[in-house]
Each structure stands twice: as structure tokens, then as C-alpha cells.
Amino acid sequence: GQSLEQPSEVTAVEGAIVQINCTYQTSGFYGLSWYQQHDGGAPTFLSYNALDGLEETGRFSSFLSRSDSYGYLLLQELQMKDSASYFCAVRSDSWGKLQFGAGTQVVVTP
């Protein structure tokens, strides 16, 4: 079957670093995406990794290891506004279909 596993919740204080892991088992793999969703809002795209390694975009970085079927999203210098749900998603075909994980709720405390 197809599955994506990520932790359900992570709590951290402002200024800290948080790593959200994602392991996947899917029938097709073209890349791993990360989306952010604030309460009551729509998911928005954060990053995409098609090749192994680290991609950095400001305070957020994303990593992929295709041989381990594993990736992570790293949130640095946490801010209160980073409190949200974060979803990993596997691009499972060449046209752009995504399969999402259940999401990780990140709670940032003062």
C-alpha cells in the first residue's frame, strides 16, 4: 500500500529549531513537497525536493534521501507565526498528482 508517516504534533519555544520527519512508501515517486496550513486557511506550498540533499529557503530547509524514502522539513528561528500544520506530500506521477501525509501540528510557545 501507499503511506506517508509524519509525527502528529511538535511543540517548541520561540527561537528554537524544529525538524519534522516524513517517511514514505508510494508506488511512484517524483519528489517530496511540503505545505503549510494555518488554522482556517488553505494549504500553501513551502518547498519541493526531487533530488537527494538539502534545499534552503530562508528560515526553512527541506531534505530528501530517496534511498531511505525519507525527508524532513527544518524550521529555524521559530516564530509565533510558524504555529501551523505542516504536510509532506509525495508527487506520485509525472503530471503532478500529490499524496499527502496526515500532517504535523507545530505549536510555538513564548
Next chain:
Amino acid sequence: DVKVTQSSRYLVKRTGEKVFLECVQDMDHENMFWYRQDPGLGLRLIYFSYDVKMKEKGDIPEGYSVSREKKERFSLILESASTNQTSMYLCASSPQGRGPYNEQFFGPGTRLTVL
């Protein structure tokens, strides 16, 4: 800016009613998707479309159908609404994925309650 709009933010329907959820995107995207989102289950794909008049079943198509008569519009239809279809419904669009990635752009969602 890419804009994906959905016809209603909140909807309340009765069991057995036929329900139409409309989604319109203004960026000439080929791909359109319908998801439902439930707590602890993430986003689950109901149906998707890679072209006008084309539709493919996602992971949970039972009880739903779709229509794509125009490129910009993708409709989700609940033929006979049931209480277990109470959920948040999200529509998304993306350009066709021949490039390195194809970000999906989401609408604001429709929270459907079936009584």
C-alpha cells in the same frame, strides 16, 4: 497572483440532497484536484483532472462524481449526501508537471455539514 475560488465557504445540507461544489481557477492550469480534509487524516484525494472533459478517481471517490466542462472550472458532486460526507472540501489547481515541480494552489475550502 494565482487565484482559486470555491463557491461557498460554509454549506449545510440534508441527507439525501444532491450537492454541487464549484471551483474556479484563473491561471489557465491544466490540472485540478478535489480533496477532503478530516482531522488526523490529512488531505485525501477524491478526484482529479488533467484536462477538460477528463477525470480520474483518486483514493476515495465513492459517493462523489465530478465534472470538468471548461478548463477553469471543476465541480464536485455529491449525488446523495450522507452524514459521513461532512467534511472540509479543498480544491486545488496546478500547471502540468513536466518541469521540476508543480506547486498546487488551493482554494479557501468549503466546510460542508450534512444533517
